[in-house]
Amino acid sequence: MQIRLTVLGSRSGHQTVPAGCDVLVTAPAGTPLSAVASGLAATVGGPDTGGTAVLYAGERRLDPQRHVLGEPPLVDGAVLGLHGPVPDAAPDAAEGAQLHVVAGPDAGGVHLLHPGMIRIGRSADADVPLDDPDVSRLHCTVTVLPDGRVAVADLDSTNGTTLDGAEVGRRPVPLAPGALLRIGESTLRLAEGAAPPLPVVPDLEGHLRPAGPAFSAGPAAPAPAGHRTAAPAPAQPSGPAHPAAQPVPAVPAAPPAPPAAPPAAGPASAPRRPLGGLGAWARKWVRGEEEPAEHAPAGPPAPAVPDADDPAGLLLAALGPTARLWSRPPGRLDVGLGAGSRVALQDCGSLALAGPRTRLAGVARSVVAQLAALHAPAQLEIVLISADRARTVVQRREEWGWLGWLPHVRPAHGQDCRLLLAYDRDQAAARTGELTRRLGAGPLGADWAAADPSLVREAAAAHTGPRTLLVVDGDPGTAALRDLTGRLASHGAAAGIHVLVLAETPPATPASPLAETYEAACAAAPAFRDCGAAALLSGDVATAVRTFAIAGGRPCPPGTTATADAVSAAWAERFARALAPLKAEPAGGKPQRPTAAALPAAARLLDELGLARATPASLMARWAEATEQGQGVGGLVELVLGSGQAGPVGAELVHDGPHLLVTGPAGSGRTELLRSAAASLAAAARPDRLGLVLVDGAGGERGDGLAPAAELPHACAHLVASDPVRMREFAQALGGELKRRAELLEGVPFAEWHARREVSDRMVAPRRPAPGEQLGGDLDPPRTGTLRLRASAVRTGPAPGPGPLPRLVVLVDDYDALVAPALGSAGRPAAGSVVRALEAVARDGAALGVHLVASTARPELTADTELVRGNPLRVELEPPDRPGPGRGRLHGADGRPVPFQGGRVTGRIPRTATQRPTVVPLEWDRMGDPPARRPVRELGNGPTDLALLASALDRASHLVSAAPVPFPAAP
Numbered sequence: 001m002q003i004r005l006t007v008l009g010s011r012s013g014h015q016t017v018p019a020g021c022d023v024l025v026t027a028p029a030g031t032p033l034s035a036v037a038s039g040l041a042a043t044v045g046g047p048d049t050g051g052t053a054v055l056y057a058g059e060r061r062l063d064p065q066r067h068v069l070g071e072p073p074l075v076d077g078a079v080l081g082l083h084g085p086v087p088d089a090a091p092d093a094a095e096g097a098q099l100h101v102v103a104g105p106d107a108g109g110v111h112l113l114h115p116g117m118i119r120i121g122r123s124a125d126a127d128v129p130l131d132d133p134d135v136s137r138l139h140c141t142v143t144v145l146p147d148g149r150v151a152v153a154d155l156d157s158t159n160g161t162t163l164d165g166a167e168v169g170r171r172p173v174p175l176a177p178g179a180l181l182r183i184g185e186s187t188l189r190l191a192e193g194a195a196p197p198l199p200v201v202p203d204l205e206g207h208l209r210p211a212g213p214a215f216s217a218g219p220a221a222p223a224p225a226g227h228r229t230a231a232p233a234p235a236q237p238s239g240p241a242h243p244a245a246q247p248v249p250a251v252p253a254a255p256p257a258p259p260a261a262p263p264a265a266g267p268a269s270a271p272r273r274p275l276g277g278l279g280a281w282a283r284k285w286v287r288g289e290e291e292p293a294e295h296a297p298a299g300p301p302a303p304a305v306p307d308a309d310d311p312a313g314l315l316l317a318a319l320g321p322t323a324r325l326w327s328r329p330p331g332r333l334d335v336g337l338g339a340g341s342r343v344a345l346q347d348c349g350s351l352a353l354a355g356p357r358t359r360l361a362g363v364a365r366s367v368v369a370q371l372a373a374l375h376a377p378a379q380l381e382i383v384l385i386s387a388d389r390a391r392t393v394v395q396r397r398e399e400w401g402w403l404g405w406l407p408h409v410r411p412a413h414g415q416d417c418r419l420l421l422a423y424d425r426d427q428a429a430a431r432t433g434e435l436t437r438r439l440g441a442g443p444l445g446a447d448w449a450a451a452d453p454s455l456v457r458e459a460a461a462a463h464t465g466p467r468t469l470l471v472v473d474g475d476p477g478t479a480a481l482r483d484l485t486g487r488l489a490s491h492g493a494a495a496g497i498h499v500l501v502l503a504e505t506p507p508a509t510p511a512s513p514l515a516e517t518y519e520a521a522c523a524a525a526p527a528f529r530d531c532g533a534a535a536l537l538s539g540d541v542a543t544a545v546r547t548f549a550i551a552g553g554r555p556c557p558p559g560t561t562a563t564a565d566a567v568s569a570a571w572a573e574r575f576a577r578a579l580a581p582l583k584a585e586p587a588g589g590k591p592q593r594p595t596a597a598a599l600p601a602a603a604r605l606l607d608e609l610g611l612a613r614a615t616p617a618s619l620m621a622r623w624a625e626a627t628e629q630g631q632g633v634g635g636l637v638e639l640v641l642g643s644g645q646a647g648p649v650g651a652e653l654v655h656d657g658p659h660l661l662v663t664g665p666a667g668s669g670r671t672e673l674l675r676s677a678a679a680s681l682a683a684a685a686r687p688d689r690l691g692l693v694l695v696d697g698a699g700g701e702r703g704d705g706l707a708p709a710a711e712l713p714h715a716c717a718h719l720v721a722s723d724p725v726r727m728r729e730f731a732q733a734l735g736g737e738l739k740r741r742a743e744l745l746e747g748v749p750f751a752e753w754h755a756r757r758e759v760s761d762r763m764v765a766p767r768r769p770a771p772g773e774q775l776g777g778d779l780d781p782p783r784t785g786t787l788r789l790r791a792s793a794v795r796t797g798p799a800p801g802p803g804p805l806p807r808l809v810v811l812v813d814d815y816d817a818l819v820a821p822a823l824g825s826a827g828r829p830a831a832g833s834v835v836r837a838l839e840a841v842a843r844d845g846a847a848l849g850v851h852l853v854a855s856t857a858r859p860e861l862t863a864d865t866e867l868v869r870g871n872p873l874r875v876e877l878e879p880p881d882r883p884g885p886g887r888g889r890l891h892g893a894d895g896r897p898v899p900f901q902g903g904r905v906t907g908r909i910p911r912t913a914t915q916r917p918t919v920v921p922l923e924w925d926r927m928g929d930p931p932a933r934r935p936v937r938e939l940g941n942g943p944t945d946l947a948l949l950a951s952a953l954d955r956a957s958h959l960v961s962a963a964p965v966p967f968p969a970a971p
């Protein structure tokens, strides 16, 4: 498991914000914080003194033993404070009255209101500071009155305060929820509480899965229209004031603006036909969609209202998370640039944005955040190319650091990197290569770059799959990259690729008219010209945005002008971190596995069993659950074979069996499949309720393939068919066991016998061996180990036992080698006796609670056996070359074959499951490199998954005092 955390050091001296370090923590899931606490402290220069590192998440002091890596709050993106609470840790979406900064150059702020007065202004001393040049230092006040009503008053500001268009003076006037307060270029709104957060389910590997329609069954409907600001209501008490909290991460609001001019022409899909007056038109433009007529106010032109998906609302959607998160239909990629200006990427393809760096960055953050908030990572991936050497890599990394936390930048389509980021030319070449390959495989074909614009539009309109937003900040650096990013901007939409090109320029002002600024932008970022729409930040302080179409590389003014919406770096960081741990299931699918997916090339049995970390506790919980579900003695026999298209594939032998036959050519993975079957059987039932008998039918040089499974505490015998003496003993023991069972059951079916016994519970218990007493002397483990009893069977003491008849599963590898032993093979003289005993199991086992799971490489040799005649469940493994060993089909009772990839169980334990926990500083600018090539999947010569499971099972069975099944049973 890997999670990314940020550690803040202790505040020292005059520092107001402590230095922090982003780290990558690799540890087995379930590792307590204590294992990495000193490592975390060391990254910020804390004392490397193990136990003394005290860590906080938010305000909360963490218990290093009880808090576990990968479980909340220690999930991806978490911020930890060393030796003190995290400064400015804001309460998450809280109840009570809130002031939202919904539009403007410093938008997105969510401020909880407390009783009493707060001051809003440009000054850092303001309670709600706004980075808005048109806001006075202390501009206005908002007061929560003792009776809960809220009032607003102007503080003799230079540019004035308006409430839904009406001037506000020094005398306080009521501020109603939903009413729009304008100061400078900023728009604020009183909101009452946040939408309820969705429940989230931790996956214990550092991520959270929100519950809700948008997170499991595809995109939900867009946010209801009612969420948008409607006509002002008369002032009302806003409800009882809630004692309040600090301002939540302050994101400043927008400055007063000249009212946004109604759009004259637009690059996007916004409506162009005025309906019912200028005000209605403006509103409609803002919303980018039809609006019910009753919402259109008559009368004088109203200033544009903020966007429905305003930054404050999006931050709350991420912090919740609420149902609004990731709620947009996939193909709707329109973004708001400011009240009155929207651009629909699905129509214009790509968007070019230019302006002075600080404002440009704020607007770009706002655009990217809108898309990340409204589209799930499965629908929209985000790729960054920021390789322009006009700024240092440190500057670029700092500017885009926030983006790295978004789940949208994780490579989900096999890209060769850890995150879809490019801070240098090599990484940029890798990212553009990935995207151009996708274009080449799309509807335009290999010659995509030469396709006519009309073909691009056609293909773009028909595109239904996931989308990509490629952010190209400035000049990517080489002629080839300039060319490719330009072509991606002009043609990418054909394959769902949309480019956001950013160019640093002076603002467009009378001194620098639009045409000049446009050319400057094209020089700074060559792909600028290839976009379908452009937005230039304009005005003295660059707080306005002019948006227009680009056709044939030339600007098509006039377009629209609006106050630009921008968000601060702090806002973006908070927003992205809130999203970092979230994962959504792909539409309608099981976790991480779309139903139509191909089978995985490889599968790990423990993952399929949901036992990635096989601990005694998890196994005991599993057994207890099985018992609760009536799966005790005489219950079910559940085995898991591997991974199917929609989850684990397996069978239950009592109802679907009773027996299973595995066929497959040499090297197809028969032996591994039997080992997996044994492991999954053991994981599902206590060793006193289910015993395993293992038979390696080929013996000789084909060896003892089932030996690793003999480590399972359930394994009560293991025969390697190469010693005739041992083979005969085994046959006798097995035959004896069948006989004993038949006598005990007296013709009553196995499950029914147990049910009756449970009721009366007066059965004569079999003689149990005394402590230390050896069982079945004639089957003592010989030195050569051809047939041995498990030591644990031998040490069976007077443990509280299950009674005399647990289920027994006999697993036989290479049954064909027993049925038709090779001439001269060592076991040949006794093979017949073993086959007869196994045939008796095939014939009579079902009624006696004994099941047979056998493999054969040559089905023609085993065709004439009781096992095959009994029409068992069947698994057919494919030749190992397509696509590799373990690929097969399960033929169940309903005759429909179920394809699966066999779950490997003798693979080495994955590094992340065993590795000593490590903490390394995150190198954001290297995340776009190909991951290190060393084999990270498995430990070279460490223990196998099967050994891990066996030892955990052993410990678990001791803890529940489940003595393994004796075999053969005591006389």
Ligand SMILES: Nc1ncnc2c1ncn2[C@@H]1O[C@H](COP(=O)(O)OP(=O)(O)OP(=O)(O)O)[C@@H](O)[C@H]1O
Binding pocket: 602, 603, 664, 665, 666, 667, 668, 669, 670, 671, 672, 673, 857, 885, 886, 887, 901, 902, 903, 904
């Ligand atoms: N599900 C699987 N995933 C990955 N590798 C597998 C899987 N099953 C088997 N293998 C690998 O394929 C090889 C052959 O597997 P195995 O010995 O189980 O096949 P077999 O059919 O029993 O072959 P043989 O004919 O030698 O008895 C081994 O190296 C094994 O590790």
